[in-house]
Amino acid sequence: MNMTPPVLSARDLRRAYLVAGAPVEAVRGLTLDVHPGEWVAVVGPSGCGKSTLLNLLGAIDRPTSGQLLIRGRDVAAMDDKEATRFRLTGIGFVFQRFYLMPTLSAAENVELPMAEAKMPRVEREARAKELLTYVGLGARTDHRPFQLSGGEQQRVAVARALANRPALLLADEPTGELDARTGEEMIALFDRLNRDGTTIVTVTHDEELAQAARRVIHMRDGVIVDDQVRRPLESPTGAT
Amino acid sequence: MRTLLRWWCTLTGAVILTAPVLRVQGQGMRTLAIDERLATASGLSLGDSVRLAPMASAPSGQWARIGAITRRSADPSEIARSEYRVRLHLDQLQSLTGVGDRIGRFAVRTQLSAGASPDATAVGPDSVSAAINAMAFGFRAYPAAEVAIETSATFRVVNRFHRAIGIITIVASAIFLLCITLLKVDERRREVGALRLLGLSRATVVRSVMLEASLIALLGSALGAGFGAAASAIVNWYYQGVYATPLKFALVTPEIVAIAVTLSLLLGIVSGYLAAQRLVRTAPLELVGR
Ligand SMILES: Nc1ncnc2c1ncn2[C@@H]1O[C@H](COP(=O)(O)OP(=O)(O)OP(=O)(O)O)[C@@H](O)[C@H]1O
Numbered sequence: 077m078n079m080t081p082p083v084l085s086a087r088d089l090r091r092a093y094l095v096a097g098a099p100v101e102a103v104r105g106l107t108l109d110v111h112p113g114e115w116v117a118v119v120g121p122s123g124c125g126k127s128t129l130l131n132l133l134g135a136i137d138r139p140t141s142g143q144l145l146i147r148g149r150d151v152a153a154m155d156d157k158e159a160t161r162f163r164l165t166g167i168g169f170v171f172q173r174f175y176l177m178p179t180l181s182a183a184e185n186v187e188l189p190m191a192e193a194k195m196p197r198v199e200r201e202a203r204a205k206e207l208l209t210y211v212g213l214g215a216r217t218d219h220r221p222f223q224l225s226g227g228e229q230q231r232v233a234v235a236r237a238l239a240n241r242p243a244l245l246l247a248d249e250p251t252g253e254l255d256a257r258t259g260e261e262m263i264a265l266f267d268r269l270n271r272d273g274t275t276i277v278t279v280t281h282d283e284e285l286a287q288a289a290r291r292v293i294h295m296r297d298g299v300i301v302d303d304q305v306r307r308p309l310e311s312p313t314g315a316t
Numbered sequence: 317m318r319t320l321l322r323w324w325c326t327l328t329g330a331v332i333l334t335a336p337v338l339r340v341q342g343q344g345m346r347t348l349a350i351d352e353r354l355a356t357a358s359g360l361s362l363g364d365s366v367r368l369a370p371m372a373s374a375p376s377g378q379w380a381r382i383g384a385i386t387r388r389s390a391d392p393s394e395i396a397r398s399e400y401r402v403r404l405h406l407d408q409l410q411s412l413t414g415v416g417d418r419i420g421r422f423a424v425r426t427q428l429s430a431g432a433s434p435d436a437t438a439v440g441p442d443s444v445s446a447a448i449n450a451m452a453f454g455f456r457a458y459p460a461a462e463v464a465i466e467t468s469a470t471f472r473v474v475n476r477f478h479r480a481i482g483i484i485t486i487v488a489s490a491i492f493l494l495c496i497t498l499l500k501v502d503e504r505r506r507e508v509g510a511l512r513l514l515g516l517s518r519a520t521v522v523r524s525v526m527l528e529a530s531l532i533a534l535l536g537s538a539l540g541a542g543f544g545a546a547a548s549a550i551v552n553w554y555y556q557g558v559y560a561t562p563l564k565f566a567l568v569t570p571e572i573v574a575i576a577v578t579l580s581l582l583l584g585i586v587s588g589y590l591a592a593q594r595l596v597r598t599a600p601l602e603l604v605g606r
């Protein structure tokens with residue numbers, strides 16, 4: 077299907093939680109490859125392990141067993157410090173509840189991961205401006221989160237996720253807190269991002285968001301039950 | 317020969333200055349000195365003539381002119397005494413009170429003579445009082461420093477008491493500050509959790525929490541010092557008026573400010589560190605609350 081090496085490669089991934097002393101597997105032997113330029117939507121009933129999977133893919137959580145390579149790096153073997161660094165530079169996150177810093181402006185929120193990555197001030201200011209313009213908020217860079225609508229806040233969060241040019245953009249219910257119209261705008265933004273080369277994995281209950289993705293994975297009880305490519309990649313692209 | 321010593325005497329009730337105040341030219345009149353407090357209370361001023369009599373009802377008395385108005389020294393032991401002070405020439409006082417040589421206490425001021433080198437300690441207050449004690453019978457002389465130590469014993473106790481209050485305040489506010497910081501930091505556990513998910517290191521989180529806590533502590537101590545300075549200015553202004561004294565009742569010295577700032581900065585840093593540690597030890601996923 078695709079000759080380029082996968083950005084993400086999971087083999088027999090498992091994650092068990094201890095519930096009342098007994099291990100309960102939320103992800104049960106999941107195998108998955110994601111190639112550069114793909115846009116994968118993971119759907120499934122509540123509690124089937126979608127968020128657990130996404131946390132594993134994003135080096136937020138560690139698998140109980142199995143192998144996970146992201147850009148060829150073994151994420152499961154990283155210690156906390158390495159995983160933190162890897163999240164900073166390798167992965168972009170968009171959360172359902174935005175999680176912007178309320179005391180910082182939109183631009184400063186976007187600059188935060190770049191500052192942590194020690195990018196020079198001039199450079200990160202320019203990039204924050206550029207990213208906010210990209211997501212359609214070029215005129216709102218100095219606004220604080222409370223001065224922005226939910227959709228606008230989520231777009232700031234997308235800009236922040238892209239700050240350090242991650243190999244992979246992960247989003248857990250990015251439209252979950254948005255109304256239908258702003259949800260559509262968000263879907264259009266993801267579509268544009270993906271067309272411009274960003275590899276995306278979204279977890280969602282939003283049917284429209286799933287429809288817009290190139291590939292849809294259905295999960296049930298911690299395993300993949302269906303994996304469909306709806307729109308193949310136009311041309312193999314290695315760009316991020 | 318007339319003694320050149322100036323005699324201090326407390327004349328509570330011994331001398332009553334009888335009004336009316338006459339503003340006459342008293343060329344040949346003897347002079348006396350009254351203190352500021354009496355001048356303010358009675359409306360007397362320099363050059364006024366007053367009649368001195370043993371009792372207010374006395375038919376006659378001696379006239380004297382106010383030659384000086386003295387200011388009280390800033391002596392805390394005299395604050396609570398709401399008495400007036402009049403300084404008279406000794407012979408005049410003796411004739412007024414009619415008790416001749418009966419003097420309770422008096423002060424002798426020693427002075428270096430013009431030619432003496434400053435390190436000639438041979439005639440200091442100690443040697444003078446020793447000399448007086450050696451030849452006098454029935455009374456004792458003390459150097460001023462010794463008297464000062466004795467009279468300030470009460471104030472040293474008060475001072476210790478204040479220090480105890482200060483320490484209790486500091487300990488209580490340290491606990492308070494720690495609780496506030498913990499609460500404030502806890503309010504932001506979601507944001508901090510999200511930052512950790514985005515890849516901000518523990519060190520960055522700890523550093524920024526500590527920075528913020530120290531800035532708040534600095535700002536707080538600056539405000540506190542300002543407030544303290546303003547409050548002590550008001551306290552001084554009020555009580556200096558009440559007691560008619562130049563004594564300072566409350567002091568905010570640079571050392572006190574330095575101690576306050578250092579202490580609060582230290583407290584800020586420590587409480588920031590403890591609060592931040594509590595945060596970064598929790599898993600980010602737990603912080604954001606699933
Ligand atoms: N920290 C945890 N401790 C114990 N069990 C957990 C924990 N996190 C998740 N689980 C369990 O793992 C299973 C999968 O949870 P997960 O959050 O991945 O589901 P989900 O597919 O994202 O659901 P939703 O669509 O409602 O978000 C659930 O049964 C859940 O109760």
Ligand SMILES: [Mg+2]
Nearest residue numbers: 126127128248
């Ligand atoms: Mg979920």
